[in-house]
Amino acid sequence: MKSRVWTTIDFNARGAQADFARVPYSSDTSAYGWIPVPMFCFNGGDGPTALLTAGTHGDEYEGQVALRRLVHDLRKGRVRGRVIILPALNQPAVAAGRRNSPLDGGNLNRLFPGDAAGGPTSMIAHYVASELFPMADVVIDLHSGGSSLDHVAMALARPGRDEKQAEDIRRLLKSFGAPYSAMTAGEGGGANTTLFAAAEEQGIPALTAELGSGSTLSKAGLAIAEGGVRRVLRDYGIVPEIDALEAGETKLVRLLGLLESIYAPCGGLFEPLAAPGDVVECGRPAGFIHGLDAVNEPVELTFPAAGIVTFRRFPTLCSVGDALFGLMAEPDQ
């Protein structure tokens, strides 16, 4: 089934255009209406196409602001190839300041490749995968820790399906230049249902980035997002003249698995003893959980492996199964 999402943008026309990906949504108050997902297209007519997205999770802000600033800058011209930007991809979630859509509960980064006949969140995923990916030569989807995680600034990419794609992805990670870069086969997180995994499935070099913590705007994360996207646009020859600071060295890491992560074994108040970026030994104390109505001692948590702390839970209150810590390690460790 073809996507029912529509737009007034003509992606083949030269120049700057702004409209919406118009996602049909029939509600009590608007029988024939659509959800306005902001979309921008800058077409210089000669060169590859970058697809840049943020707001895939509504409560993650560095990428949303970085892409809105980029839109402002690209209006001055200078685009040689084509740049398609959707800075608030799950617009209902962005408007609500929530990770997931208040309309259908949909987590956009768990619904790829989407469904043309599904709920609004699934329709957005399907539009991206079926209409936008085929135009793209490179895809970047910007995330952060959001409300529930405190995350190191890092880029993540799938390893690629062949040596050519693997080489393209290494080049993309280097160009983006986040402090850490990880190749992930997707055993944790969203596995094959994420935007960047769906792009890789179509053979497009793609990365995602985690840029901050909590539902606020990290200045450092914003700088990484802005610098990273601009360097990629420059290095791919899409906007060759764009201002971009040179990247620092990116440290290649691998994410450790589910069994090396720490999940809350009980509910209560989480007292962390380590922060993202800390280097920890196996068996090192990681924190405590103080039971809300417990008269017993707090539950002590220890790291099940050595590594670098990738994220920790941001809110103090926790329930059984909440992710408290994740680890990454040097590629050869």
Ligand SMILES: [Zn+2]
């Ligand atoms: Zn996210």
